[in-house]
Amino acid sequence: MATSIKDVAREAGVSIATVSRVLNDIDVVNEDTKKKVLDAIKKLGYRPNIVARSLKTQRTKTIGILVPDISSGFYPEIVRGAEDVANIYDYNVILCNSDFDYDKEKDYLRVLKEKMVDGVIYMSSSLQEESLDIINDLDLKTVLVETKDREERLPSVTIDNIEATYEATKHLLAKGIKNIAFVGVKKDAANAWGYRFLGYEKALKEAGIEVDEDLVFLQNLKYKTGHDAAEKFLKVDKKIEGVVCASDEIAMGVINGLREKGINTPDDVSVIGFNNNAIASYFYPRLTTVNQPSYDMGSVAMRMLIKILNNKPLEEDQYVLDHNLIQRESCK
Template sequence: MNKTIYDVAREAGVSMATVSRVLNGTAVVKDETKAKVQAAIEKLAYRPNAVARGLASKRTKTIGVILPDVSDLFHAEVLRGIEDIATMYQYHIILTNSDAREEREIDLIGTMWEKQVDGLIFISEQITKEIVKTFEQAQLPVVLCATEDPEGRIPSVSIDNESAAFDAAQFFLSKGISSIAFIGGPTSHRVTMERRSGYERALSAAGQPLQDTLILHAPDMKYEGGLDTVDRFLQAGHRAEAVVAASDELALSYLNAIRDRGGNAPDDVLLIGFDNTRLSKMVRPDLTTVAQPTYDLGAVSMRLLTKLLNDEPIDDYTVRLPHSIIERASTDRG
């Protein structure tokens, strides 16, 4: 049979309250008494019941993380940052994939509430009114990671996507390049539209006319959908001197579509990706990219959530982390 806190207390010759204090670290316990309790725990192979502890303390020490796709390199790196800080503060993670579908996201928020998580880190392509309403109904502390609530009601950690894409387009404009394409995900994707907005602002500021044929929208931010989109663009006879891609995978889809036609970067097109994932350094030519501090997005989100949970002072509920452009071979013509 599973051992209980009563068994540990009896074995150690102390009260159940003392065992609880040792387990939770909620009060000072004499070293000698603590050693007795720990010895009893080891002897009995006792494992605390998280649910029971949660009922007593109204905390389960678990955090829910809902993200679109854990297999995606960007999200995997963000998750590492979340998990490291969660471990530091002795929280466990319950991880779920939403496939970026609103109906599933709403379902998963309810599931997390049923599992009595202490708080939630939420990563999504779009924060809709229904999502916000579900957060309010669940009454869980929530931090948005790598995205923002359009109305600023929910704490968030992200970069300034509009400014980052502006800088990417400006990088090409400063070299005297005028034919610059943009490729992103669908128009319903908030991050895509923020990055498109920055691209358009840079061209307008430089007095360059916007060309609809140079703005591409793939079904998502992934390689496969991007490849189909670029293939159709090139088959129609369109060309660009340079490309600002809203993700590294979309940049690689453009690169390979050009290669399939006997071209290459940087000779036939200059490419800037987005996110600085591991892929950007694994391809040849290696990819110039807008780097957002991926690990830090997760780590800072988790730290912000711990502050919410522990009623710590918070200077800013909307955190913007810095971005930079890392120049590599895909934009270097020597």
């Protein structure tokens, strides 16, 4: 027969109400009594009924994490950082993968509310106004990661994506490379990925170079986008010397697509990625890439969300973490 809260109370020599206070982390229980209850819980292997507890407290100690692509080398590290912090504070996580499908993303927000999660860590592939309305209508406590809404209504953890690709493009320009292509996502996308084009554009204009649409390929962040971009660029009667990419997967696709046509990196074309995924340091040639502190992004976001859930003030609600350019062998 399953252990009940009455069994825990009897083992610890306290009332059921005291056990309930310990389980709900109510501060009125002194440390000695709290230890007795926790020891009894451990000894008996008691697991509280989450559903019954949530009906009483209106909290489930569960956080939803919504990512756009779990197969990416970038998002799992964010999830790991978030989950490690959640475990410290005895929260569980529910992971949802939208697979870059905006309708699926909206559905998951509603599903997470139905599952009575206490809050959501939200990495959006779109972040359209409709998503923000859903979050507001459902009263979902939410922290954004990687991107932020334009009015900064929701707390967020990001890097400066415009500055990151600006620095990456400047890195190529400083090497005397002029014909620089860009592969990524449309600049009007309401997320971090769109901002990356703006940094590329800013660096070129500052150098007195107009953006050549023949040298821009905008689709998504996947390997195939980079491979398709390489094919497109090779059909253009212009010599490409460098490529700035909005993800490491894109950069790998570009490099392999060029290599298949006898064009080598970095001897013929320098390529810069974005994210510093683990594979970036193993790929050949090893990728020069913008490093995002992905683990820290997840852990900071989860700490922010837990503070919000416990009605504690945030020191800052729009965190911008540091990025840096990791120089390896894909640029000459």
